[in-house]
Amino acid sequence: MEYTLILDILGVIAFSISGVLSALKKRMDVFGIFIIAFVTSVGGGTLRDVLLGVPVMWMQNLTYVYVIIITAVLAVFFRKKLFYLRKSLFLFDTFGIGLYTVAGVEKGIAEGLPAIICIALGTVSACFGGVIRDILCNEIPQIFRREIYATACILGGFSYFVFLRLNLPLSLIFICSGFVVILVRLSAVIFKLSLPSVYKRDEDIEDYW
Amino acid sequence: MEYTLILDILGVIAFSISGVLSALKKRMDVFGIFIIAFVTSVGGGTLRDVLLGVPVMWMQNLTYVYVIIITAVLAVFFRKKLFYLRKSLFLFDTFGIGLYTVAGVEKGIAEGLPAIICIALGTVSACFGGVIRDILCNEIPQIFRREIYATACILGGFSYFVFLRLNLPLSLIFICSGFVVILVRLSAVIFKLSLPSVYKRDEDIEDYW
């Protein structure tokens, strides 16, 4: 599908730029910047494919590699201007996780796995590029502290199976469950929603030990 | 075997709770807590299965996923009480590594690998969930500084092949080598044993460079 490819590339661009910014903050060199852009973009999908034991997607399709290289070069050159693009980048990122989630769910279904594992694979595809980026940058993964990001993916993956039960056509399910991810994420950011915290104020787990 | 399943589930519970506690210390959100519980429980087995190129165990058997979800929820709610369970948790954890070690060794044997690789796979199964947990929490893996833990697994794996040479029946070998892991670990903790340190007092490797 033509428009899927466009969304996919927009997602890769957004993820690459987020990787470039993380690498610049750590004053990495050109090689480090490219590697961080690369793992942020395709790390989640790579982990999904390795867990599934299927060929890794970017080895089969060079489009990813070229898009990441071009994006990384442009992002380094125009790094001062990226600030003005932050709203577009946020939108691209949101489209990206919507698409990656649904693509991950469908890969799991294609392997005949149960629904809960497919939802996990979709979430891994969308979120673990950022987790690997943060590990390589020696930080605790952001996503483990910013929950609506992953929660949007989980809800989108769940809605995929609800729509499947309703016998909607597959292409419609693809679009609708992708939109669930996007809507949840957008609402969370616009209305500053977050799940109730499990922590009491000033609570420190060390106090109990 | 019925009792293997029970031990396996006790091990998963102990590992999940240890993951929840690490995540709470880092003030992670609900999603982060669950992911850390998950990788602590099944990360070692996942790495083993990926290295072996066989299907990943938790994708085939949803029991793991359900046990981890329920444990994580209960551990968050009753986190103040976990302190009182610490001796049981230590026992569960010890049973868990015993079982995981032997299960890992047997998976390696099933793939026709040499003994030393099978022992390594058993140790990876038992210990690397904790290693991945510590990496995600941005700490140096505890196990690299607390050696009797991994040493118990290595000795247990080694004893498996000794018992195999003695032509004991397989089910007895399974139990005996699991017990070697458990006994070594328990003795180490009870008698505060540790391997001789390689460091001299106040020695700093940087001094030589």
Place this chain on the structure above:
Amino acid sequence: MEYTLILDILGVIAFSISGVLSALKKRMDVFGIFIIAFVTSVGGGTLRDVLLGVPVMWMQNLTYVYVIIITAVLAVFFRKKLFYLRKSLFLFDTFGIGLYTVAGVEKGIAEGLPAIICIALGTVSACFGGVIRDILCNEIPQIFRREIYATACILGGFSYFVFLRLNLPLSLIFICSGFVVILVRLSAVIFKLSLPSVYKRDEDIEDYW
């Protein structure tokens, strides 16, 4: 080829010693030291094999495991003397990345992958052992800040395909492209070369946000 095996073992020795030194700096125990030596030596090749979905090399050939164990034991005992070996170690390491790069490129070609992916696989084989070592030691990977190391591998991999176009015999291509890696790395160190930095003096990416 006899001499390939010797180079391979020299590379494994150099990588293991570098791992032992990192682990000693972090005051790890015997188990930690061995694991860090192990992942530094074979981590890159393991990641390459997992990405390719082929059997992991050190499970098939125990030579690696034995060489690493012996090297780690000797390196711990003679750690005070290692300083005097630093030039030899640097040479071994350089031969090692030359060999690993070409071996990785050839594995990619054997799987029928495009040139750019093969070059990436060669670079991963040579460099990612060190990346995993630094992650386990809770540091930002050195290689992301020291660019001629990886750049040498990329240039060597690239030259492989140039030589292939020139229809040189395969064994000559193997040697020549390995030498490209070694020459680039040696020149960079001897003449203190580095790629132009992307950073302006005192520039901080945070300033733009």
